[in-house]
Amino acid sequence: MLSNGALKVGVATPETLAGGPPSVDITYPLKTAKSAICFALPLDKEKIRAFLKKKLPNGRIEHEIDNIETNIKAFMLAKEGARILKNKGFAAVQVFPNFKYREEVPGWELRMYPELALRYLAVRSGVGSFGWSGNVGLKGHGCTIILGALVTSAKLEPTKPIPEKETFCNKCKLCTTVCAMRMFDDKETESIMLGGKTFSYSKRRNIGRCQIVCGGLLGLDKTKKWSTWSPGRFPYPETDKDVMRLFSLCVNNASKWPKNPEEPKGIDLTHHENDPEFKNVKIGNKSALELIKDIKLTCGNCQLICFGDPEETKKNHELLIKFGCVIQKEDGKIMILPPDEAEIQFNQMNPKHKKLYYRELKRS
Ligand code: SF4
Ligand code: SF4
Numbered sequence: 001m002l003s004n005g006a007l008k009v010g011v012a013t014p015e016t017l018a019g020g021p022p023s024v025d026i027t028y029p030l031k032t033a034k035s036a037i038c039f040a041l042p043l044d045k046e047k048i049r050a051f052l053k054k055k056l057p058n059g060r061i062e063h064e065i066d067n068i069e070t071n072i073k074a075f076m077l078a079k080e081g082a083r084i085l086k087n088k089g090f091a092a093v094q095v096f097p098n099f100k101y102r103e104e105v106p107g108w109e110l111r112m113y114p115e116l117a118l119r120y121l122a123v124r125s126g127v128g129s130f131g132w133s134g135n136v137g138l139k140g141h142g143c144t145i146i147l148g149a150l151v152t153s154a155k156l157e158p159t160k161p162i163p164e165k166e167t168f169c170n171k172c173k174l175c176t177t178v179c180a181m182r183m184f185d186d187k188e189t190e191s192i193m194l195g196g197k198t199f200s201y202s203k204r205r206n207i208g209r210c211q212i213v214c215g216g217l218l219g220l221d222k223t224k225k226w227s228t229w230s231p232g233r234f235p236y237p238e239t240d241k242d243v244m245r246l247f248s249l250c251v252n253n254a255s256k257w258p259k260n261p262e263e264p265k266g267i268d269l270t271h272h273e274n275d276p277e278f279k280n281v282k283i284g285n286k287s288a289l290e291l292i293k294d295i296k297l298t299c300g301n302c303q304l305i306c307f308g309d310p311e312e313t314k315k316n317h318e319l320l321i322k323f324g325c326v327i328q329k330e331d332g333k334i335m336i337l338p339p340d341e342a343e344i345q346f347n348q349m350n351p352k353h354k355k356l357y358y359r360e361l362k363r364s
Helices: 045-052 059-087 118-125 208-214 240-254 288-294 310-322 339-347
Strands: 008-012 035-042 092-095 145-152 184-194 197-204 325-328 334-337
Touching (some): 035 059, 035 118, 059 092, 059 145, 118 145, 118 184, 208 240, 334 339
Antiparallel strands (some): 008 035, 184 197
């Protein structure tokens, strides 16, 4: 794996994961599993910078393609690892790195419990460590990595977590301010115990906050000074009840947004269409390929901001804010403007169009 571009590889076992949540049960994808092999692949930092700067026309799409391709590479590497182990007489199964949830759990679409929580496997096996945001990262890369894994019946030697003093995270907490919905607490932490070791990261608020922004339904930050790539400008929700109200308001309206006629072409997946193992991965009633084609990345800021170098992370934060806000015109075209100008242009839009991006929250 290391020769195929992995930054780090580690091994977790049922013993080192003991005491964790159901999403670390490595026998879920493979009943006879005795070990999980986990690894990290790097994302392209240059493309991340263009994404954070909201650089038109290709800043969004080029990072999206890199992100999807890196996830696919993680799946293919895991599949290759599983093939080698099977040739040696062991059972082995690759884990789909993202978007695959435990569909037997009632309300799985909202709860989003993964088949296996790769971030827990990664921190326990020393592939990375937690940053304040709860994203996993590595020195020199920060959180700009994608995790992959496979599980096997082979009994492998577990690897050790990264010692606290070697973490990439300096607790700058810029990751908390680049979340438009303030998903992460900037003071309190929560912890998880895995195989007798405790791992901590910031306390998270209602996951609906991330689903709204990361789902592309809303982009304007709480401060109204910058946005993600989403043109949604709905009001900031203070309470969990407001998050739920906001969710239905955004879903209803965002579905009516016009298509951007200037949107560059997304990822080409034709070369994966004949790969049965890839094609047959189902998520809900869609194949993974169909789902990937529908992906539109507009956020990911909490992960992407963190380059694992305080100066570089600070620069990312400055760029995100400096380049202002996205608005979408009546003809569907996207504009990136400084916040005051975006507000003026938005207010000059046809009222019917404006209502698709901003409405007051009705409180009972
Ligand atoms: S931005 Fe990175 S280094 Fe700063 S607190 Fe967040 S995870 Fe840690
Ligand atoms: S992906 Fe975006 S919306 Fe979701 S928690 Fe991170 S910064 Fe917030």
